[in-house]
Every structure is written in C-alpha cells, then in structure tokens.
Amino acid sequence: MTTWHWLGLLLLAVFAGAVVPFQSAINANLGRGLGHPLWATLASLTVSILVLLPVILALRLPLPSMAFITQAPMWMWAGGAFGVCFIALALILLPKLGASGFIALAMTGQILASLLLDHFGLFGLVERHLTAPRLLGVLMLIGGVALIQFSAAPAKALAAAG
Template sequence: MNPALFSMVAVVLAGGATALQAPTNAKLMGAVGSPVNAALVSFAVGTAALGLAALILQARPDIAATRALPWYAWVGGLYGAVFVVAAAWGVPRLGVALTITLMVAGQLLIGMILDHFGAFGMPAQPISWGRAAGVALVIAGVVMVRKF
C-alpha cells in the first residue's frame, strides 16, 4: 500500500476512534460522577494499554534525547485531557455528531494557524484561499449538523 494512503487511512480510523470515545466517556461520566473522573479512568485504561504495547513492541525511550526537548513537548497529554473531558461533557448536551464536528472545526482552525507559522518546529504551510475555504466548509457543516 502507498505509504501516504496508509497514513491517511490510519488517521481516518483514529478519527473514528475519537468519535467512539466521546459517547463511551459520556456513558462513563454518568457512572463516575463527572467528566474529569471519566477522563481519569479513560487515561488510566489508555496508559495501561500503551504500557502493554510498549512492552510487546519493546519500545524504549531515548532518555538522552528527552533531556533536549523544549518544555512544550511535555504538555501534549494536557491537550488530550481537555479533549476527553470536553467530549464527555459535550456529548450528553449536544449529541455525538455536533460535539465531534465542533471539535474538528476547532482542530482545523488551530491547525491551520499552527501550519501557517510553522509552530513547534513543523514545516510552514501558509494559509491559502483553498485551505481557508476547506475550514469554512467544515464550519458550514457544523451549522448544518446543528440546524438540520
């Protein structure tokens, strides 16, 4: 399989997993009493799964390389925590489709800005009319999911 196509399929499947994660964590929230508690359980299960995967794959971190990382390389989990709490909280109030489309719209808006400036050492990809139109279409999709 073409590596780019494989990457795109893998990312689409991961996006599908986030759509599954939102109602799953919303259900969990009802049992554990809050979206924060649901996120805590979710991250504990995820951490255990990643630990097992690391053992099976014999993935070992390069400790020397971690010392040279900038501070922001260590806070990615915080963004994930915000995402999981917001999804668990939003789904019962907005529904799965609206919650996910709003999240995708937010991801695209921030992603396009980060791309434009080449933030965090990533290659710069300037905002173009086509890219802006794509994000606008997603935002139009949010409106359609909400109104219809």
C-alpha cells in the same frame, strides 16, 4: 511514497477520527456511572496507560533519553494536558450537543488551530501557508459543521412539539 502507501495513511487518519466519537460516547456513559466526568477522564487515561505499556514492552522500545527529558522545553509536555482537556470536555459536552454536534464543533476548532500551526510552522511543523483554496476548503468545512449542528433538533424537542 507510493499511491497505496499514501492511501493507507489517509485511511488510518480517517480511522483515527472515527474512534473519537466512540471514545467520547463511551466515556460520557462512564462519567455518569462514576459520578463525575473527571473520574471517567482519569479512568480513560489509566486504561490508555495499561494498553500502551504492554505494546511498548512487546516492541522492546529503548527507554527515553534522560538528557532529553531534563532539557526539553516545558511546552513539549503540554500534550498530556491538552488530552485531559479534550477528554473531559468531550464527556461534559457530548451528552448536551450530541455526538455529531460535539465532533463537528471540535473539528472546527481542530481545523482553525491546524491552520495556524501549518501557516506559521509552529512546534517544528513544516510551513504550509494559508492559500485561497485552503481557506475556501476551511470555510466549506465550517459551513458543513454549521449544517450538522444547527439543522438537527433534539429528539425530545421534536416529540414535545408533535
């Protein structure tokens, strides 16, 4: 893999992370407008389908194998449930924790879970054992998350104190 290709992949990963707080903030507003976060979760997933279907059709992707669909282990279908969980919790928690607080805490959960997935090679991933440098990196990230979450006082609290 060339350096430019690798750099492109890294930038795409950063972009993937950058869209999450926008999605969460927009969906939180949608949830307030629709009267409940779960309605916004449903709306978000419906829009996802409406955006994805034309892309699938434009790429002329073949239909999935029915043999695979009927024989795949149940855990392979859990991704959608995890997606609903993330979207719904983001809608509920982001207005209370702020965008940076919610994303920082969500990222902590992602990092910790990712370490387990990598270390044990779960779900077909390549094993990447937990080493001292990786552990130090995680502790530094979690320290950064703590600074982000606990150093920012809500604006209303600051206004009331002043």
